[in-house]
Amino acid sequence: MSASRPQRDLASARAAFRSGDMATAEKLLRRVLAREPSHFGAHELMGYVLGNRGDAEGAFKHLRKATQSASASAESWYYLARSFRDRGRHGEAVDAIGKAMSLRGEFPEALHDLGVALFELGKPREALAALDRARALAPGVFEIHYNRGRALDALQRYGDALASYAEALRLAPAHVGSWTNCGAVLHDLGRFEEALVHYDRALELSPTDEKALVNRAVTLRALDRLPDALEAYDRALALYPRNAEAWTFRGAVLDELGRPAEALQHYARALAIDPAFAEARWNEALTRLTLGEFEAGWEGFESRWLCRRPAGRRHTGTAPWLGKQPLQGKRILAWAEQGYGDTIQFCRYVPLLAERGADVVLEAPAALAGLLASLPACTVAVNAAADGGFDYQVPLLSLPLAFGTHLASVPNAVPYLSISPGRAREWADRIRKAEDRPRIGIACSGSEAHLHDRKRSMALREFDVLRPHASLYVIQKGLREADQGYLREAVEGIRYLGDEIRDFGDTAAIIANLDLVVSVDTAVAHLAGALGKDVWILLPQAAEWRWLVGRSDSPWYPTARLFRQERRGDWAGVMSRVREALQSLAA
Numbered sequence: 001m002s003a004s005r006p007q008r009d010l011a012s013a014r015a016a017f018r019s020g021d022m023a024t025a026e027k028l029l030r031r032v033l034a035r036e037p038s039h040f041g042a043h044e045l046m047g048y049v050l051g052n053r054g055d056a057e058g059a060f061k062h063l064r065k066a067t068q069s070a071s072a073s074a075e076s077w078y079y080l081a082r083s084f085r086d087r088g089r090h091g092e093a094v095d096a097i098g099k100a101m102s103l104r105g106e107f108p109e110a111l112h113d114l115g116v117a118l119f120e121l122g123k124p125r126e127a128l129a130a131l132d133r134a135r136a137l138a139p140g141v142f143e144i145h146y147n148r149g150r151a152l153d154a155l156q157r158y159g160d161a162l163a164s165y166a167e168a169l170r171l172a173p174a175h176v177g178s179w180t181n182c183g184a185v186l187h188d189l190g191r192f193e194e195a196l197v198h199y200d201r202a203l204e205l206s207p208t209d210e211k212a213l214v215n216r217a218v219t220l221r222a223l224d225r226l227p228d229a230l231e232a233y234d235r236a237l238a239l240y241p242r243n244a245e246a247w248t249f250r251g252a253v254l255d256e257l258g259r260p261a262e263a264l265q266h267y268a269r270a271l272a273i274d275p276a277f278a279e280a281r282w283n284e285a286l287t288r289l290t291l292g293e294f295e296a297g298w299e300g301f302e303s304r305w306l307c308r309r310p311a312g313r314r315h316t317g318t319a320p321w322l323g324k325q326p327l328q329g330k331r332i333l334a335w336a337e338q339g340y341g342d343t344i345q346f347c348r349y350v351p352l353l354a355e356r357g358a359d360v361v362l363e364a365p366a367a368l369a370g371l372l373a374s375l376p377a378c379t380v381a382v383n384a385a386a387d388g389g390f391d392y393q394v395p396l397l398s399l400p401l402a403f404g405t406h407l408a409s410v411p412n413a414v415p416y417l418s419i420s421p422g423r424a425r426e427w428a429d430r431i432r433k434a435e436d437r438p439r440i441g442i443a444c445s446g447s448e449a450h451l452h453d454r455k456r457s458m459a460l461r462e463f464d465v466l467r468p469h470a471s472l473y474v475i476q477k478g479l480r481e482a483d484q485g486y487l488r489e490a491v492e493g494i495r496y497l498g499d500e501i502r503d504f505g506d507t508a509a510i511i512a513n514l515d516l517v518v519s520v521d522t523a524v525a526h527l528a529g530a531l532g533k534d535v536w537i538l539l540p541q542a543a544e545w546r547w548l549v550g551r552s553d554s555p556w557y558p559t560a561r562l563f564r565q566e567r568r569g570d571w572a573g574v575m576s577r578v579r580e581a582l583q584s585l586a587a
Contacts, residue, residue, distance in 0.1 A: 006035050038065075060087070067099070074104035081110075085117055093117040108138035116147055124154035142171035146178050153185055161185045176202045180212045187219050190448075195219045208239055214246050221253050224454060224568075229253050244274040252283050256542040260287050260549070278306035289545040297545075298401035312337070313395075315384075321392035323402035328357030330391040333384050335363040337395040339447070340504070340523035343368055344530050345546065345556060348416045349399035350378050361388070370505040371527075374418040410555045415532035423509035430500075431473065431513045438515040438586070440466065441475040444483065446522035455540040456521045458571045461486045465579045466518070467493040469586065475510050475517070476524055477501050516585075518578060521547070529557030536581070538574050541565040 009028045016025035060083040067076050081096035097114045101107070111134035118127035128151040134144045149164035165182040168175060183198030199216035202209055217232035233250035236243060251266030264287055270280035285300025305313050314335060321332060334350050336343040343364055353360045354377030363384040364372050373380045384390075394402060405411075431439060445457035460483035466472060472494040479487070479498065487496055501507055507524065508531060511517055517528035517535040521544060528535035537560055539547055547554060547562060554560040561581075563574050 006031075006039065067096070072099075074100040077103065078110055078113075081113060081117075085113060085120075088120075090117040090120045094121070106133060106137070108134045108141060108144070111137065112141070112144050112147065115144075115151065119147065119151055119154070124151040127151045128155065140171060142168045142175060142178075145171065146175065146181070149178070149181060149185075153181065153188075158185050158189050174205055176206045176209050176212065179205070180209065180215060183212070183219070184215055187215070187222065192219050192223045196223075210236065210240050210243065213239070214243060214249075217246070218249055221249065221256070222454075226253050226257055226568075242273050244270040244277045244280060247273070248277065248280040248283055251280075251287075255283070255287055255290075258542060258549075260291055263287050278303045279308065282307055286545045290549055292407050292548055294400070294406045295404075298405065301401065302398065304397075315390075315393040318390045318393040320398075321394045321402065322398060323404065325392065326356070327353060327392075330357070331359045331361070331389060333361050333363060333388065333390045333393040334378075334399070335384065335393065335395055336365060336368070337397060340365065340368060341446075341521075341526040342397060343372075344417070344504075344523060344526040346396040346399060347372055347375060348411050348530070349396070349403060351376050351416075352399075352403060352411065353394075354378060361390070367503045370503060371417060371419070371508055375416070407555055412556055412558055414558055415530060417508065417527070417530045419505060419508040419512055419531070423505055424512045427506070427509040428513050430497075431510065438470045438582075439473065439513070440470045440582075441473050441511055441514045441517045441519075441524070441528075442466075443474070443476040443517075443519035443522055443524035445476070445480060445520065448480075452540075452544070455542070455569070456544075458520060458538070459483065459486070462571045462575050463494075463518075465575050466582060469579065469582050470516075471495075473497055473510065473514065475501070475507055475514075476522070525560075526557075529554070529560050532559055534559050534561075536561045536563060536578060538571070538578070539564045541568045541570075 009031050012024075012028050014025075016022075016028065060080070064080060067080050077096050077100035081093045081100065084090070084093035084096055094114060094117050097110050097117065100110050104110075111130050115127040115129075115131035115134060118124075118130060128148065131144055131148040131151060134141075135148060138144060145164050145168035149161045149168060152158075152161035152164055162182060162185055165178050165185065168178040169182070172178065179198050179202035183195040183202065186192075186195035186198060196216065196219055199212045199219065202212035203216070206212070213232070213236035217229050217236060220226075220229035220232050230250065230253055233246050233253070236246045237250070240246065247266050247270035251263040251270070254260075254263040254266065264284060267280045267284035267287070270277055271284075274280070281300050281303035285297050285303060288294075288300065289297035314337075315333060318333065321327070332353055334353060336347075347362065347364070350360055350362050360378040361384055362372060362375065362378050362380050364380055364382070366382045369380050369382050403409075403411075442460075442463050444460045444463065446453060448457075460474070460479065463472060470493075474487075474494065474496040475498070477498045479496065487494065497510060501510070504523075504527060508527060511524075511528050511531055511533050514533070517524065517533055518538065519525040519528065519535065520538045521540075525535055525537045535557065537547070537554075539562055541564065543549075543562075543564060546556065552562045552564075554562060563578055563581075565571070565574055567573065
C-alpha cells in the first residue's frame with residue numbers, strides 16, 4: 001500500500017496541475033519528494049508548478065534536479081533553458097535547448113528561444129537562422145516575427161526588419177515592443193516622421209514605456225526639434241531618473257543649443273548611474289574637445305570603440321600604439337577609420353611617426369590614395385594585409401592622443417599635402433580666369449549618410465549672392481536634385497565640375513588653380529586647408545568639435561576663416577557676411 005502512495009500522489013498532482021489548481025499540485029508533490037527526494041517526475045512537475053506560481057528560483061532548482069536524470073524529458077530541458085535565459089545565462093540556455101531538441105527534434109518554441117538566446121549572446125546571424133526555422137514551423141506566432149526583426153535590425157537589414165515587425169503587428173496589433181522597435185528602424189533609415197508615428201502609437205498603448213519615451217526624444221532631436229526633444233527627455237526622466245541614456249542624449253541636445261556646461265553636468269550624471277556607459281563618455285569627450293580641453297577630450301575619445309554602434313575597428317590582431325612604446329626600427333600601420341575629411345585632417349600625424357624612426361604604412365580609401373602618397377616617409381595602401389608583419393597599428397584619430405596634442409601643439413604647418421604638377425596643368429587649361437573676377441571653388445553639401453548632415457549642408461542656391469562678385473566652380477562630386485535644378489536655372493557665373501572629378505587628386509588640382517574655396521564642413525574644406533589654400537568654412541550654430549567655439553580661425557588650418565550661423569539654420573545670414581568679406585577682399 002505504502003509503495004504505491006507516491007505514484008498516486010504524483011498522478012493526483014498532475015490532474016491538479018492540468019486543472020489549474022497549483023496549490024494542491026504543489027502540496028502533493030512535496031509529499032512525494034519527502035518520501036523520494038530524487039524522484040525525477042516529481043521534480044519535473046514541481047518545476048512547472050512553481051514556474052506557474054511565479055517562484056522562478058524554486059522552479060529553476062527543481063528543473064535542474066529533473067535534468068540530472070538520464071530519463072529527463074525534452075520538456076524539462078526546454079523549461080530549464082527558459083530559466084537559464086531569464087537569469088541571463090544565455091550560453092547555458094543554448095546548451096539546454098540543444099538537449100531538448102535532441103530528444104524531441106526541432107519544435108517552434110525551442111527554436112524561438114534558441115534564437116533569443118543567440119541574439120543576447122551577440123550572434124544575430126545565428127539567431128536569425130534559428131528564428132527562420134521557427135517561422136517555417138509556426139508562421140502565426142508573433143514573438144517569432146518580433147525577435148526576427150531584432151536580429152535583422154542588428155544585421156542592418158533594415159527593410160527586412162521592417163517587414164518582420166509589420167508581420168508581428170499584424171498578428172498582435174497591441175504589441176508595444178513591435179511599435180517601438182519598428183520606430184527605431186525607421187529612425188535608422190532617416191524616416192523620422194514615420195518613426196514618431198510609431199513611438200506615439202506605442203505610448204498610446206503604454207504611456208510609461210521607457211524605450212518608446214527615450215526613442216521618441218532621440219527622433220525629435222534628429223528632426224532638429226530641440227525644444228520638443230528636451231521636453232520629451234524630461235518626460236522620460238520624470239519616470240525613469242536613473243536612465244543613463246536619457247541623461248546622455250538630453251546633454252547632447254544642450255550641446256547643440258550651445259549650453260556645453262549644462263551638457264557636461266548631464267554626462268556626469270549619466271556616468272554616475274552607469275560608469276560603463278560608453279556613449280556618455282564619448283559625448284563628454286566631444287564636448288571637452290569643443291571647449292579646447294584636449295587632454296581630457298582625446299582620452300575620452302577612445303570610448304568610441306565601446307559605443308553600441310562603434311566605428312569599424314580593424315587590425316585588432318596587431319598591438320595598438322598610443323604613444324608609449326618606442327618606434328625606432330618598428331613597422332607601424334596607421335589606418336583611416338572615418339570619413340574622407342577626417343582622414344585628410346589627421347593624416348598630418350603620419351610623418352611624425354616616421355620621425356620617431358618607424359617604417360610607416362598608411363591604409364586609406366582608394367579615392368584618397370593617390371593624394372596621400374604625397375605625404376613624406378610613408379607607403380600608402382588601399383587594403384593593408386592583416387598579416388603584413390606590423391609591430392603596431394593605430395587608427396588616425398587616436399594619433400592626437402598618442403602625441404599628446406593640446407591647443408598650442410597642433411601640428412599645423414601647411415601645406416602638408418601636395419599635388420602632381422601634371423594634374424595642376426591639366427586643370428589650369430580647363431579653368432580660365434575671368435577678368436577682374438576671383439575664381440572660387442564651392443561645396444554646399446556632404447554625404448547624406450553623415451549623422452549631422454541636416455544641419456551642416458545647405459542649398460546651392462544660397463551661393464547665388466556670390467555670383468555677381470566671382471566665377472564660381474562647384475567642386476564636390478554629386479549634387480542633390482534641388483541643387484541640380486538650380487544649376488539648370490543659373491547658367492551664368494557658375495560651373496559644375498563634379499562629373500569631371502575622378503578622385504581627390506583631381507579636386508586638389510582644381511583647388512590649386514583657384515583663388516579661394518568656400519565650403520560647408522565637408523572633405524573639400526579639409527583638403528583646401530591641408531593644401532594651404534585660403535578657405536572659408538561655413539558652419540552651423542552648433543558646429544562639430546574640431547572647429548571649437550567662438551572662433552573665426554582654426555588651430556588645424558592656418559589659412560581657414562570660419563563663418564558661423566548666429567541663429568540655427570540661418571544660412572542666409574552666413575552668406576551675407578561671406579559676400580561682405582568677399583567685397584572687402586576685392587576692394
